Amino acid sequence: MTTLSLVNDSLRAHAPEPAWSMRVRRRGYQRMLVVSSQINYYYFWEKRWFFISMLIGYTLLNIPPPEGLSHEGMVVLAMSIVATILFITEPVPLPTVALLIIVGQIFLLGISSTEVARSLMTDSVLFIMGSLMLAVAVVKQKLDKRIAWLIIRFTGTKTVNICFGISVVSGLLASFIGEHTVAAMMLPVGVTLITLTSDDPKQVRNLAAVLLFSICYGASVAGIGTPSGGARNAIMIGYWKEFFYDPTNPETNKFLIDYVTWMIYAYPMFLIQLPLVTVILLWTFKPEVTVLGRAAAKLRQEILLQGPMRPSDWVSIILFAGILYSWVFISSDVGMGTIAILGAAVFLIAGLVRWEDLNSGVNWGVVLLYAAAISLGVQMQQTGAAEWIAENFLSILEPIGADSGVGLWAAVSVLTTAVTNTMSNGAAVAVLGPIVLKLATVAGESPIILGFVTSISSAFAYLTVVGTPACTIVYASGYLKTTDFLKVGWRMMIMSICIMLASASVYWPLIES
Amino acid sequence: MPFKSNTKSTLELDKELRAFRKTRFRLLICIDGSDESYEGLKLASKLGRNHDVDIVLLYVRPIDQGLRSGGLQLRVVRENMLEWGLELPGIKYLKKGLDILIGEKGMAADWTEKSTHTDVWGDPMGDNKIEYRHDTGRSIVMKLKTAPDPASGILDQYELGPYNLIVMGEPSRWRGELMSFWNAGVVQKVAMLSLCSVMVARKRENVEGHLICTDGSENSLDSVRRQAVLAQYLESPITLLCVTPLKEDLDKIKYTVEKTRLSLEKSGISIKETRAIVGDPVEKITEIGADFAVIAVSDSGKSSMKRFILGSVAFNVMGKAKTSVLNAR
Numbered sequence: 001m002t003t004l005s006l007v008n009d010s011l012r013a014h015a016p017e018p019a020w021s022m023r024v025r026r027r028g029y030q031r032m033l034v035v036s037s038q039i040n041y042y043y044f045w046e047k048r049w050f051f052i053s054m055l056i057g058y059t060l061l062n063i064p065p066p067e068g069l070s071h072e073g074m075v076v077l078a079m080s081i082v083a084t085i086l087f088i089t090e091p092v093p094l095p096t097v098a099l100l101i102i103v104g105q106i107f108l109l110g111i112s113s114t115e116v117a118r119s120l121m122t123d124s125v126l127f128i129m130g131s132l133m134l135a136v137a138v139v140k141q142k143l144d145k146r147i148a149w150l151i152i153r154f155t156g157t158k159t160v161n162i163c164f165g166i167s168v169v170s171g172l173l174a175s176f177i178g179e180h181t182v183a184a185m186m187l188p189v190g191v192t193l194i195t196l197t198s199d200d201p202k203q204v205r206n207l208a209a210v211l212l213f214s215i216c217y218g219a220s221v222a223g224i225g226t227p228s229g230g231a232r233n234a235i236m237i238g239y240w241k242e243f244f245y246d247p248t249n250p251e252t253n254k255f256l257i258d259y260v261t262w263m264i265y266a267y268p269m270f271l272i273q274l275p276l277v278t279v280i281l282l283w284t285f286k287p288e289v290t291v292l293g294r295a296a297a298k299l300r301q302e303i304l305l306q307g308p309m310r311p312s313d314w315v316s317i318i319l320f321a322g323i324l325y326s327w328v329f330i331s332s333d334v335g336m337g338t339i340a341i342l343g344a345a346v347f348l349i350a351g352l353v354r355w356e357d358l359n360s361g362v363n364w365g366v367v368l369l370y371a372a373a374i375s376l377g378v379q380m381q382q383t384g385a386a387e388w389i390a391e392n393f394l395s396i397l398e399p400i401g402a403d404s405g406v407g408l409w410a411a412v413s414v415l416t417t418a419v420t421n422t423m424s425n426g427a428a429v430a431v432l433g434p435i436v437l438k439l440a441t442v443a444g445e446s447p448i449i450l451g452f453v454t455s456i457s458s459a460f461a462y463l464t465v466v467g468t469p470a471c472t473i474v475y476a477s478g479y480l481k482t483t484d485f486l487k488v489g490w491r492m493m494i495m496s497i498c499i500m501l502a503s504a505s506v507y508w509p510l511i512e513s
Numbered sequence: 514m515p516f517k518s519n520t521k522s523t524l525e526l527d528k529e530l531r532a533f534r535k536t537r538f539r540l541l542i543c544i545d546g547s548d549e550s551y552e553g554l555k556l557a558s559k560l561g562r563n564h565d566v567d568i569v570l571l572y573v574r575p576i577d578q579g580l581r582s583g584g585l586q587l588r589v590v591r592e593n594m595l596e597w598g599l600e601l602p603g604i605k606y607l608k609k610g611l612d613i614l615i616g617e618k619g620m621a622a623d624w625t626e627k628s629t630h631t632d633v634w635g636d637p638m639g640d641n642k643i644e645y646r647h648d649t650g651r652s653i654v655m656k657l658k659t660a661p662d663p664a665s666g667i668l669d670q671y672e673l674g675p676y677n678l679i680v681m682g683e684p685s686r687w688r689g690e691l692m693s694f695w696n697a698g699v700v701q702k703v704a705m706l707s708l709c710s711v712m713v714a715r716k717r718e719n720v721e722g723h724l725i726c727t728d729g730s731e732n733s734l735d736s737v738r739r740q741a742v743l744a745q746y747l748e749s750p751i752t753l754l755c756v757t758p759l760k761e762d763l764d765k766i767k768y769t770v771e772k773t774r775l776s777l778e779k780s781g782i783s784i785k786e787t788r789a790i791v792g793d794p795v796e797k798i799t800e801i802g803a804d805f806a807v808i809a810v811s812d813s814g815k816s817s818m819k820r821f822i823l824g825s826v827a828f829n830v831m832g833k834a835k836t837s838v839l840n841a842r
Contacts, residue, residue, distance in 0.1 A: 128584070139590075
């Protein structure tokens with residue numbers, strides 16, 4: 001701009017006064033230059049998926065709804081498609097999608113803001129919030145060294161046994177407190193064993209892969225075991241209750257799935273998968289070192305330096321046992337979310353964790369995101385959008401004979417696995433849940449079995465780093481490559497899908513009847 | 514108006530710092546822990562012997578996505594790892610890089626150390642920097658940067674201070690012009706968008722020498738001169754190469770290569786060999802370049818749009834070559 005005006009001024013000194021129109025044009029041109037220099041064109045390129053999704057949404061809202069779908073249903077369908085594109089491509093921070101869903105419900109569906117706000121907070125959301133706070137509280141107790149010591153004490157120093165031990169402990173813990181908590185606690189154990197074996201990561205690449213995957217896959221397969229194993233389980237329980245439970249009809253009581261019932265359905269599946277994780281890992285990666293004697297001895301030394309258990313350690317163990325007890329035995333009456341937030345409150349009252357730690361350790365955007373996704377899911381069911389999608393999905397499956405029984409379960413499982421590998425598994429269940437449950441009603445299948453198939457399949461995101469929280473956390477150690485996840489993930493996926501289909505066709509119908 | 518004067522002085526300081534930096538040869542070496550990235554560092558360490566060279570070792574860590582780790586922030590994991598006395602991956606890679614630069618001796622007493630921390634992107638881990646400054650003015654910086662993705666982190670770092678050269682390890686993927694427009698890898702994105710020269714380092718043993726490619730244009734002549742000075746400094750034998758797709762142009766390019774050789778020799782740079790050949794430029798340069806430690810090409814200042822329409826030899830050589838490529842701008 002400066003150069004331009006200088007040139008202009010120097011010219012003016014020798015030229016007669018220009019006409020007013022020239023002045024206006026010159027000013028206009030200068031202003032245009034200023035404006036265009038301030039527009040960041042790259043912004044539009046960077047956010048291209050946002051604009052593309054908005055365009056798709058706008059188009060969908062302006063075409064007449066297809067037969068069998070109401071206008072409201074079309075609006076919810078458009079919102080879900082836009083939200084899914086934004087979830088996968090992430091042109092804007094993910095919590096923004098949650099905010100847009102809330103605003104969309106008010107402006108596009110005409111629901112009052114109070115009602116939308118009410119639909120955001122459910123027991124599932126309280127549970128997600130509480131369990132995240134509990135996760136930080138548990139990690140902060142620094143019991144990980146003691147756990148590591150226990151593992152080594154039981155398994156000895158053979159690599160195979162240690163890997164299995166890590167999977168078992170990670171799995172058992174993760175089945176109750178969620179995979180992210182366990183991955184955060186166990187990651188230092190794995191990395192310590194690797195660094196104590198060799199300083200050069202290249203010499204122990206396979207060992208690192210086996211140890212770290214034992215943690216993340218051990219925790220991932222366990223997340224299905226109990227309702228508190230992951231947000232997706234709590235979301236599915238919420239959907240069953242919301243869509244099928246009618247207090248006036250005692251026959252619908254079976255849709256109130258409590259903690260113990262869930263465990264009866266899913267825990268055996270986790271226990272069967274556990275030893276297979278170690279087998280698959282050792283088959284894929286052959287560890288360079290078969291005995292971790294040196295590393296184990298050093299680890300033992302470090303743990304001895306910590307001294308005996310302190311009273312605060314015992315208090316946190318007792319508190320945790322209390323929370324587990326309440327989840328198992330009284331959550332069906334008061335809700336899982338209530339117990340989770342009560343647990344977090346007790347940890348704070350006991351002074352075992354600081355609020356500042358909880359505040360900075362939890363990503364509150366997740367809570368918002370799940371709340372909005374669940375609220376959209378409920379709208380999908382209420383407006384008939386879920387039913388319309390379910391009917392159309394079924395008509396696609398019909399010609400290939402996958403419209404009922406094992407075929408339908410496999411189709412739902414593959415669909416969920418595909419979606420969950422691209423976005424967080426909780427969000428996948430929140431979006432797919434209503435559709436799948438409607439699918440079950442339309443196809444005359446059991447909503448409970450198809451619900452379990454969806455919820456459990458969403459844990460099969462073994463292929464990508466972002467698929468499950470445990471994978472993301474373990475990847476942050478820097479020892480694994482993205483290709484490692486593909487190398488071992490497909491084997492894990494086939495194993496899990498086979499075991500789940502076997503459970504769905506043999507074991508679950510037995511419980512249902 | 515204290516606020517105004519404050520702003521002014523910061524701006525002035527920034528201007529002074531930038532002016533000072535322009536007098537030095539500044540290298541930005543991007544490290545991701547791979548062998549190839551250390552290969553570039555080894556080459557750069559030969560340059561680093563000079564007092565006028567500043568080296569910045571950069572590791573870019575993605576911003577913590579608590580959403581991806583199920584709502585539990587990765588910082589909880591990191592803090593836990595630090596409490597176990599374990600080093601985070603970025604710090605480990607940077608320290609290894611520093612070891613390669615300073616050798617076995619370690620930092621001598623005449624280096625002063627200064628650490629800085631800046632909060633960025635709302636991420637408490639933020640940017641961390643350790644600067645080692647020698648009495649002679651030479652400096653080595655280890656920088657752990659936080660950015661939404663590595664490419665934007667590297668380009669952001671370039672914006673922070675003028676650099677003469679960005680060194681990166683071999684890319685795992687290199688897409689065609691059309692695909693790169695849509696979804697380019699880190700190295701390709703930086704190569705596309707950076708304003709300064711870029712070097713893509715590849716691990717290659719038992720090869721030496723610089724293969725400097727020219728197309729005879731004014732722009733290319735200037736960059737050939739700069740590349741030759743660099744090669745001379747590295748004590749690497751220089752071979753000049755000019756490739757034309759048209760047979761009838763052979764005499765013309767022979768003349769161009771000879772002219773360039775004479776002009777360089779006049780400035781005291783010795784040329785080992787000159788070659789003028791007919792063929793597809795990208796194929797020939799890649800093929801002949803395989804026997805050299807570095808292929809030096811020049812981008813002739815094409816914008817990304819021009820590159821997209823006309824194609825760029827330099828750019829394609831960067832992706833296809835089997836040895837390190839230095840793209841001068």
